[in-house]
Amino acid sequence: MIPLRRIVTISCAGLLLASCGIDGGDSAAGDAETDRQSETLALAISYPRQADAAGFARAALATSLGKSGDFSVLEATDLDHKGPGNPMARLVWRIHRNKIDSGWKHTPAFDACYSVEFNYDGVSSGPSRIICPESATAITPPPLPRRDIPSDFAPALETTLGALPATPGEEDVRAALATGLPTPPVAPETGLAGIPPQIFVQVKGSDVGVALFARIGVGDEDCMLGHRVGGAVKVWSLNWRDLGPRETPCSAETALAAP
Template sequence: MVNPVRVVAVACAGLLLASCGVLGESAAGDAETDRQSTTLADAIGYPRQPDAAGLARAALATPLGGSPGFSVLLAEDLAHEGPEDPMARLVWRIHRDAYDSGWQKTPAFDACYEVDFDYYGAVAEPSRVACPEDATPVTPPPLPKRGIPSDFAPALETALGALPGTPGEAEARDAVAAALPAPRVDPVTGLASIPPRVLVHVRGGDVGVALSANTGGDGDCVMGRRVGGEVRVWSLDWRDLGPLEKPCTAEAALATS
C-alpha cells in the first residue's frame, strides 16, 4: 500500500523543485527587487497615465527609476476596449552589483519584471521574467511644454480690438482662438506644444478673456479685457495663481480693475 503522506511529500517537493527551477534558470531576482518592483508599480499607477510612454516617464521619475541600475526595457501600448482592460505593458530591469562583505558573497545579477496596467493602475503584481539579452533601454519622449509663448499677448490684444461692438461668447471665443499663433513644434522631439484653453466672458459690449496653460487653470495665464472700448492684456505666473490668489478665468479678467 502506498503511504499517502509520502506521496504528498514527494509531490510538494516536486512542485518546489519545479518552481525553483523556473525562477533559477529564467528569472533572477530576490525579495528586495520584488518589493522594489511592487512599490514602483503602485507608485506609477496613479495619477493615471494615458499610455505606456507616460508610465515609463513616471517610472523613470521615481527614486528607483533615477538610480544607475534601473532601466525600462519595454513600454508597449496594448489594444483594449474598456478602462479595466490592460492598456499598457512595461518591462524594467534592476541591476544588482556583486557584494562581498568578507563573510558573505552575493553575485551580481539583473532582475527583470513585467507588469500590465489598466487605467486604474497595475493589473497584478510585477512578475519576474527573463531579461532579454539585446534589450535597449527605453527613453520616452518628453511631454510637450505647457507654457504660453510671449507672442500670444500681442495676438490677444489685436483680437480683442477687432471684435464687434457686442459679440456673442461663441463668436468672441472663435475670433480669439483663430488669432492665436499656431502650436510650436519642438525640432528635437517633433511634438507640438499644447495650445492654451481659451475662456471668454461677455457682458454687453465688454469682453474678458483668459488663456490658461493647462486644464487645471493653475499654470501660466494670459488675461485680456475690453471695457468701454479700451483693451488691456497682462500675464500671470504661478506666483499670482492658486486657490488663495487670482483665478485664471474670463470672469476674473473682466472684473479686474
C-alpha cells in the first residue's frame, strides 16, 4: 500500500524544511514580477486536477515559464490529507533573474523561491516567498504515457464496424477491433507508448455498439462511440460536457441506442 505521505523529492536530503531555510521572512528574495509569475503559474496548474505532487510538478514544467531556463522545481511533496479541502501537495519552485546592468538601471542577479500548496480544488495557500534552500537541485518528475484517444481511432473504428459480418457475436467484434484499431503512438518527447483505451461492446442481432473509454486525468475522460444500426455506421466522440456525472455515460449501450 502506498503511504498517505509520499515525498517525491525533498531538498537538503531529509532535513526538516525549517532547517533547510524554508521558513519565509523578509529576507526572502523576489519582486513584483516574480510574485506575478508565481501567482499566474499556480493558477494555471490548478486545473486540470492532478493526482499527486508529481503531477503538479509536470504541469508547472510544461508551461512557458517552466520550459524556460529561469525556472526549476525544487520540491514536490505529497501531504497527508483527510478530505478534498485539505492540502494534498506542496511545490517549491525557483525563478532566477539575471542581473541588469545598463546605463540607467543596475539590478543584481537573484533567485526567488516560492512555496505553494494545493488541494483538490486548486491553490490552498501561497505562493509565498521563502528563503531558497541551500544546495537545492532542480527535479524532473518521470513522464507519464498519454492516455487520450488519438484522432486516427475514428476512421479505424468506422472501417472496422463497416467490415463486420451480418450477424456477429461479441467475440467477433472484439477480435475485429483488436486488429482494426491502431496502436497508440510513442510520444517523441517522452519515448513512451500511449495507453490504449478500454473497449466496451454490445451486440443485438445485426446491430453493434462500441465505446472506447480513456481516463486521461483525475477528473477528465475521453470517449469515442460507434455503432452499426440497420446497416448504417456512425462514429462520434463525447466531450467533457457530454460526460458530466448526470449526462451521457460512455458505454456500448449508449452507442447502440443513439440515433
